[in-house]
Amino acid sequence: MVSPVTVVSERASEPVSRAVGARWPGGWAAAGQASGGRGGAGIPRRPTPPAGGGRCHGPGSGTRGAPRSPAGGGKTGHVTRKRDFVVLCVWRGSVGWRLGEQAAPTCFACLLRSMRLGEEVKSEGPKLVPFFKATCVYFVLWLPSSSPSCVSALIKCLPIFCLWLFLLAHGLGFLLAHPNATRIFVGLVFSAVGDAFLIWQDQGYFVHGLLMFAVAHMFYASAFGMRPLALRTGLVMAVLSGLCYALLYPYLSGAFTYLVGVYMALISFMGWRAMAGLRLVGAAWRWTKLAAGSGALLFIISDLIIAFNKFCFPVPYSRALIMSTYYAAQMFIALSAVESRDPVEDHRLSKAN
Template sequence: MDILETDAYDRRQRRNMTCALLFSLLPFFLSTAVYFYLWTPDSPASIMSAGVKSAPILLLAAVVLSWNRGQSILGVAGGLLFSAVGDCCLIWDELFLYGMGAFAVAHLIYSFAFLSDRYATHSSSSCIRFLYLIQFMIGGGFYIYLYPFLQKEQHSDMLVPAVGVYVFLIVLMSVLAIRTRQTATLFGSLLFIVSDTSLALQVFKVIVPMKHGHAIVMVTYYLAQLLIAVGDVKAMENKDDFAKWKSS
């Protein structure tokens, strides 16, 4: 098989894998559509609403596990599972801190996943390191801006440090997403920050609740998780391609 035939074969394989990935994501898209169809502003908190909200994330975890052949549940799949726990907790206002804790664990798992050998390692240039610093400065600035509003909340003695830790972990996750050089992973991490920022501004009464505030939070959230999951699948695909090239 000459070089041209090999290249054509690789393109066909990539196209087939992309189609297979899109097909495996259909349950995620359908469950997301069901969530937005059933959700209303006055929806009561219930086990059913928690299940409908977390279903798309659980289905994403299943997709990631199926594509990595069930090799590990501690990577992105594990982060998705903890995210689903957080989704369920946030249905009830009194479980907000538990939900935030579950998402904090998810960001920590994502961070470790982005450092694993599943993702190709790249040396960081001075420009990239400066970008890391900018992200942490923006995260710190947002926390300082949020601080007086947190102090007005009930259980502020627990909420103030908890939000500080959470902001650090989500920024760390986004910084390490840059390191992966996976476009989907990077945009997913940034959209996660957009979603959580929008949620924080509304929950802590920094801004007047927006008419479509919930929709903005959930659309960016589901899209963020989708991109992180796809980035993980693509990283595994690229790793396999590299292994094949190395052994040839």
């Protein structure tokens, strides 16, 4: 049963009206308290209508008409920002939310989105089953890199092929309607070509693979976009990239001196754009942005292991570390293409913040 819930308090700031599912016959309960209330008060065993500080309107509340605050100046559909104590309980959902004294602004819609997160991620799980199976096949077979062949190239690229299918499983209309998803798909195509070249890196195809992955990073960065700018994040990424290049520089020679520098600049730029939109809290939080940031970070780690293992010193278990972080990175980046919210709602939430 879908029913709206509205919580009213004296000082209103954040909208909380939302259609939510509730099986409990009594619906919802909210408790308001004046600014002197203690933030440590517990949630009542059974939700009961509050006295004085606020009102709850839901199924079974028996209240008709527009709600009003006790002082007469409250606004409907809002929750207090500071110094008021609010408890929202979802009985049968095992969810409790508290805003104590001096609490930061929190939107009830965030709580509802976090409750839906498990369902959203779960809906994508079956589409990733071929990817996990192909990854297991690669690690089980563990074909020797000393004898490259078309079969070993196919086995290595197979998980990336499965990520193509993961995006195509959402439909061609999805890719056509979402340019960012299309760019990520193209980036996965270049990544698969780069993987194939790296199979024969000892035969002189390492540079070809490097160039293919550089193009893939440009498509990924374009998909992540330039908003928000997040200059601090860009500065941190630039400093870390410069430090890593400074460690590698004494071991580089010839064309690699410039190629590695350009590649590190590109992957750092991609990582900056992936992490720029990351919000861990607030109404603008998106699990797809978290997936993008995680994928970019794992990709950087994988490539750093490649660089140090090839140019500086042998890294123990380098191949296992490189491929595990690489496949995880590509999976997270592919997941970031899945839209968890429509652009209109995204714009509204960004303005609300």
